[in-house]
Amino acid sequence: MKPVIALVGRPNVGKSTLFNRLTKTRNALVADHAGLTRDRIYGNARHDEAEFILIDTGGLTVQGDDMSDLMRKQAELAIVEADLILFVVDGKTGVVPADELIAKQLRNVGKPVLLVINKTESEQKELAAADFYRLGLGEPEVISATQGRGISNLMNTLMRDLPAIRIVETDEEEAEEDTSGDICLAVVGRPNVGKSTLVNRLLGEDRVVAFDEPGTTRDSIYIPFEKDGTNYILIDTAGVRRRSKVSEALEKFSIVKTLQAIEAANVVLLVLDAHQGVVDQDLHLAGLIIESGRAVVIAVNKWDGLEKQEREWVATNIERRLPFLSFAKTHFISALHGSGVGLLLKSVKRAYGSALAKIPTPQLTRVLEEAVADHQPPLVNGRRIKYRYAHLGGKNPPRIIIHGNQTEATPNSYRRYLENYFRTALKLQGTPVMIEFKTSDNPFRERKKPAESPQEKRKRIITSRAKKR
Numbered sequence: 518m519k520p521v522i523a524l525v526g527r528p529n530v531g532k533s534t535l536f537n538r539l540t541k542t543r544n545a546l547v548a549d550h551a552g553l554t555r556d557r558i559y560g561n562a563r564h565d566e567a568e569f570i571l572i573d574t575g576g577l578t579v580q581g582d583d584m585s586d587l588m589r590k591q592a593e594l595a596i597v598e599a600d601l602i603l604f605v606v607d608g609k610t611g612v613v614p615a616d617e618l619i620a621k622q623l624r625n626v627g628k629p630v631l632l633v634i635n636k637t638e639s640e641q642k643e644l645a646a647a648d649f650y651r652l653g654l655g656e657p658e659v660i661s662a663t664q665g666r667g668i669s670n671l672m673n674t675l676m677r678d679l680p681a682i683r684i685v686e687t688d689e690e691e692a693e694e695d696t697s698g699d700i701c702l703a704v705v706g707r708p709n710v711g712k713s714t715l716v717n718r719l720l721g722e723d724r725v726v727a728f729d730e731p732g733t734t735r736d737s738i739y740i741p742f743e744k745d746g747t748n749y750i751l752i753d754t755a756g757v758r759r760r761s762k763v764s765e766a767l768e769k770f771s772i773v774k775t776l777q778a779i780e781a782a783n784v785v786l787l788v789l790d791a792h793q794g795v796v797d798q799d800l801h802l803a804g805l806i807i808e809s810g811r812a813v814v815i816a817v818n819k820w821d822g823l824e825k826q827e828r829e830w831v832a833t834n835i836e837r838r839l840p841f842l843s844f845a846k847t848h849f850i851s852a853l854h855g856s857g858v859g860l861l862l863k864s865v866k867r868a869y870g871s872a873l874a875k876i877p878t879p880q881l882t883r884v885l886e887e888a889v890a891d892h893q894p895p896l897v898n899g900r901r902i903k904y905r906y907a908h909l910g911g912k913n914p915p916r917i918i919i920h921g922n923q924t925e926a927t928p929n930s931y932r933r934y935l936e937n938y939f940r941t942a943l944k945l946q947g948t949p950v951m952i953e954f955k956t957s958d959n960p961f962r963e964r965k966k967p968a969e970s971p972q973e974k975r976k977r978i979i980t981s982r983a984k985k986r
C-alpha cells in the first residue's frame with residue numbers, strides 16, 4: 518500500500534506550490550475533461566524512484582477560517598493517517614510564533630516530522646537553515662518550491678526516512694503470475710450514501726457476521742467472494758466489518774482510505790445518494806477515480822420511494838454534473854430493498870473485461886484506419902497528420918498508442934473523436950480509454966520498443982500486488 522505523507526504549515530508558506538510540484542505527473546486523464554474539479558488536497562506523487570500519496574492539509578492551524586468542518590476534520594485525520602509529516606516553513610520570514618506552535622503540536626503526534634524550509638532561492642543553504650534549528654526538529658531540508666531547488670535532496674531524505682515510498686524492482690516472472698482473474702472491486706462513496714448496506718447486499722447477510730479483522734482506520738478490508746462463477750475481491754471502504762470498533766462516522770470515511778482502495782481496484786463502484794444528487798464531495802471522489810484511470814460503475818442508491826419527477830431530476834443532475842464519467846454504466850438501485858443490485862455485478866464484469874481487454878495491434882490499426890477514413894485528421898502547417906498504426910500500451914485503463922507523423926499535433930477534438938471511435942468499435946464499456954501519440958520516422962524501430970516503460974511496469978506490479986492482499 519502506498520505510504521502517505523502530509524504537508525503541514527501555516528498559510529502562504531508554499532504548501533500548494535510544493536504539492537503541485539510533487540503531484541503533477543498524473544494529469545493526463547484529468548486535463549482532458551472540462552468541468553472536472555481536480556482535487557487539489559489529495560494527490561498521487563511520483564518522483565523518479567518514489568511513489569506516495571500526498572495530502573495538503575491547507576488551513577489546518579488557522580482559527581476561524583472558512584474551511585468547512587468536514588475538511589478540517591479530514592485534515593486532522595490526514596495527520597493521523599500520515600506515515601510522515603512535512604512541516605513547511607517560510608525561509609524569507611524566518612521563524613514566526615505560529616511556526617513554534619505548530620512545531621509543538623507536531624512533536625506530540627508521534628510521527629516522523631521533516632522540516633522543510635521553502636522560498637530559499639536567494640539564500641545560502643546554511644544561512645537559511647540557521648534560524649530554524651530552534652524548532653527542535655533536527656536537520657531541515659532547504660528548498661525552493663517555485664524553482665525546484667532542493668527537491669531531489671528532499672526526495673533522497675524521504676527515501677531514507679520512509680523507505681516504503683521507494684518503488685520496488687521485481688522480476689518478470691512475478692509480473693506474469695499476476696493474472697489471477699479475480700476482479701478487484703472497490704465500493705466508494707461519501708458518508709451515508711449506503712455503502713455498508715450495499716456491501717452487505719452484495720455479500721449476503723450471513724457472511725457479514727462471520728468476518729472480522731483487526732486493522733487501522735485507514736486500511737480497507739479485502740473480502741473475496743464468488744458470484745455466478747466469477748471471483749471478486751471486494752474492497753470495503755465503509756468498514757462494515759468494524760462497526761462495533763469504530764464508532765465515529767468520521768473515522769470510517771477517509772479520503773486516504775478511499776484513494777488506496779481505488780489504487781488497488783480494477784473497477785470502482787461509485788455510490789451516490791439519489792435523495793441528494795451529485796454534491797461537491799461526490800465530484801471530488803469522481804475526480805480521484807478519473808485520475809486513477811480505473812474502470813467505473815455508478816450506483817445511484819436510495820432509488821426507492823422517489824416520485825417520478827424526483828427521479829428525472831436525479832438522472833439529469835448526474836448527467837450534467839458527471840459528464841466525464843459518461844463512459845460508466847449507471848444503475849439506479851435500492852441497497853435497502855435489493856432492487857437493481859443484481860445487475861450491478863454484470864456491469865462490473867463488463868467494465869473489467871473492457872479495461873483489461875487484450876486487443877491485438879492489427880485490430881487496433883484497422884479501427885484506426887476506419888476512423889481516419891470516416892473523418893480525416895486536420896492539416897498542420899499545410900501537411901496532414903499521418904497515423905501509421907496503433908498498439909496497446911497498457912491496460913486498466915487501455916492505453917492506445919498511435920504512431921505516425923506529426924501525431925503530437927493532433928488537436929484535442931480529434932483525439933476525443935478517436936477515443937470515442939475506438940470505444941464504440943471495440944465495444945469498450947465502463948473504462949476510460951487513453952490515447953497517446955508517438956511520432957516516429959521508422960515505425961519498425963518503434964515497434965521493437967517495450968510497450969511499457971520500466972517504471973510503468975514496476976507500478977503495475979506493485980498495484981497488482983496490493984490487490985493480492
Ligand SMILES: Nc1nc2c(ncn2[C@@H]2O[C@H](COP(=O)(O)OP(=O)(O)OP(=O)(O)O)[C@@H](O)[C@H]2O)c(=O)[nH]1
Pocket residue numbers: 526527528529530531532533534535575576635636637638660661662663664
Ligand atoms: N519566492 C518563493 N515564493 C514561493 C515559493 N513557493 C511558493 N511561493 C509563493 O508563496 C505564495 C504562497 O504559496 P502557496 O503554495 O499558495 O502557499 P500555501 O502554503 O499553500 O498557502 P495556503 O494555501 O494559504 O495554505 C505564492 O505566491 C507562491 O508563489 C518559493 O519557493 N519561493
Ligand SMILES: Nc1nc2c(ncn2[C@@H]2O[C@H](COP(=O)(O)OP(=O)(O)OP(=O)(O)O)[C@@H](O)[C@H]2O)c(=O)[nH]1
Pocket residue numbers: 706707708709710711712713714715755766769770818819820821822850851852853854
Ligand atoms: N431509503 C433507502 N435508504 C437506504 C438505502 N441504502 C441505505 N440506506 C440508509 O442510508 C443510511 C446510511 O447507510 P449506510 O449503508 O450506513 O451508508 P454508508 O455509506 O456505509 O455510510 P458510512 O458508513 O457512514 O460511510 C442508513 O440509514 C441506511 O438504512 C436505500 O437503498 N434506500
